[in-house]
Amino acid sequence: MNRLVLKKYSVASILMLLLLVGGTLLLFCVTSSAQTPLPPQADFSVRLSWTCAPLKAFFTDLSTGTITAWQWDFGDGTTSSERNPRHLYRTGGVYTISLTVSGPDGSDTETKVDYLTIIGIPTASFTASPTSGGAPLTVSFTDRSYDAAAWQWYFGDGGFSTDENPTYTYHFEGTFVVTLIAVNECGSDTTTGIIAVRDPEMPPIADFNAQPTEGCYPFRVYFTDLSRGVITSWFWDFGDGFTSTAQNPVHIFRGRGPHTVTLTVTGPAGSDIETKINYITVH
Numbered sequence: 001m002n003r004l005v006l007k008k009y010s011v012a013s014i015l016m017l018l019l020l021v022g023g024t025l026l027l028f029c030v031t032s033s034a035q036t037p038l039p040p041q042a043d044f045s046v047r048l049s050w051t052c053a054p055l056k057a058f059f060t061d062l063s064t065g066t067i068t069a070w071q072w073d074f075g076d077g078t079t080s081s082e083r084n085p086r087h088l089y090r091t092g093g094v095y096t097i098s099l100t101v102s103g104p105d106g107s108d109t110e111t112k113v114d115y116l117t118i119i120g121i122p123t124a125s126f127t128a129s130p131t132s133g134g135a136p137l138t139v140s141f142t143d144r145s146y147d148a149a150a151w152q153w154y155f156g157d158g159g160f161s162t163d164e165n166p167t168y169t170y171h172f173e174g175t176f177v178v179t180l181i182a183v184n185e186c187g188s189d190t191t192t193g194i195i196a197v198r199d200p201e202m203p204p205i206a207d208f209n210a211q212p213t214e215g216c217y218p219f220r221v222y223f224t225d226l227s228r229g230v231i232t233s234w235f236w237d238f239g240d241g242f243t244s245t246a247q248n249p250v251h252i253f254r255g256r257g258p259h260t261v262t263l264t265v266t267g268p269a270g271s272d273i274e275t276k277i278n279y280i281t282v283h
Contacts, residue, residue: 040065040101042110052186053092053120059085059099063110066103073098075116092120092147092186122148124182124191131194134201134230134268138169141178145189148182156195170197204229204265206274214281219253221280223261230267237262239280253282 043062049055061070061083072080074087075095089095095116100109125144130137143151143164153161155168156176170176176195181188207226225234225247236244238251239259253259258278265272 037104038065039105040067040103040108042099042101042108044097044099044110044112046097046116048116048118051119053118054088054090055118057087057089057116059087059097061099061101063099063101063108065101065108066105067101068104069102071100071102089116089118092118094118119184119186120147121187122146122182122184122189124148124180124189126178126180126191126193128178128193128195132196132198134198135173136169136171136200137195137197138167139195140167141165141180143180143182145180145182147184147186149184150182152181152183154179154181170195173197173199201267201269202229203269204231204267204272206263206265206272208261208263208274208276210261210280213279214283216283217254217256219280219282221251221253223249223251225263225265227263227265227272227274229265229272230269231265232268233266235264235266237264253280256282258282 041064043064045060045062047058047060049057059072070081070083072082072085074080075097076089076093078087080087094114095118096111096113097115098109098111100107123146125146127142127144128139130139141153145151151162151164153163153166155161155170156178157170157172157174159168161168174197176197178193178195179190180192181190205228207228208223209226210221210223212221223236234245234247236246236249238244238253239261240253240255242251244251259280259282260275260277261279262273262275
């Protein structure tokens with residue numbers, strides 16, 4: 001009579017079946033359905049709806065291994081735990097993306113530095129120096145715009161430039177509104193500023209008089225500035241060791257003798273000196 005003997009052995013996830021039929025021993029090997037967990041290895045890709053903010057980014061998990069959790073960092077302060085998330089970037093910038101995957105055999109992180117470059121609508125801004133003065137006035141303009149790729153400058157007197165940082169000369173008096181349009185492939189933005197130009201500034205011409213010019217010490221004298229042109233400072237030398245920076249000073253002479261008086265005037269267009277020798281006589 002034949003006997004059926006069935007024995008089962010498990011070695012390294014391989015099932016071995018021993019079947020004894022009569023006097024013959026039969027061996028069957030069957031691979032177990034159980035799988036050894038593999039350590040995760042993070043990877044991903046992204047597809048953008050277009051290049052200008054706001055835009056949607058579609059992320060695809062390309063990780064391998066046994067994975068049970070996903071953690072995304074989109075580089076703009078927001079995160080997601082979805083496997084294949086979509087994310088809305090509202091502003092332009094350069095973004096670093098990180099994906100951390102976890103499973104029974106550990107975790108792994110893939111970080112792609114400066115992975116996404118998203119262009120935003122530009123923000124126009126500029127500075128100018130100087131912003132006022134006499135004609136001719138040369139002004140240096142400096143672009144401070146964000147995300148601009150091209151520039152359109154209108155200087156308010158018919159002048160125009162497409163330079164990033166132009167220099168422009170105003171030849172006539174007036175108040176001019178300067179307009180900058182900052183442009184890129186996503187749009188444009190506009191800002192304005194004011195340049196004030198005065199009449200041409202004439203070089204100063206120094207002159208003065210004094211009352212009285214002769215007397216006994218202590219002798220008080222009233223000086224009057226008669227200079228012409230645009231003047232910003234005055235310097236008087238009374239010839240007795242004393243000076244003044246007032247426009248119309250009063251000075252007391254306390255020593256005898258003739259005194260030579262000098263006035264130096266200074267303005268944006270230069271300086272000039274008037275000297276009157278032995279102008280004040282003190283007895």
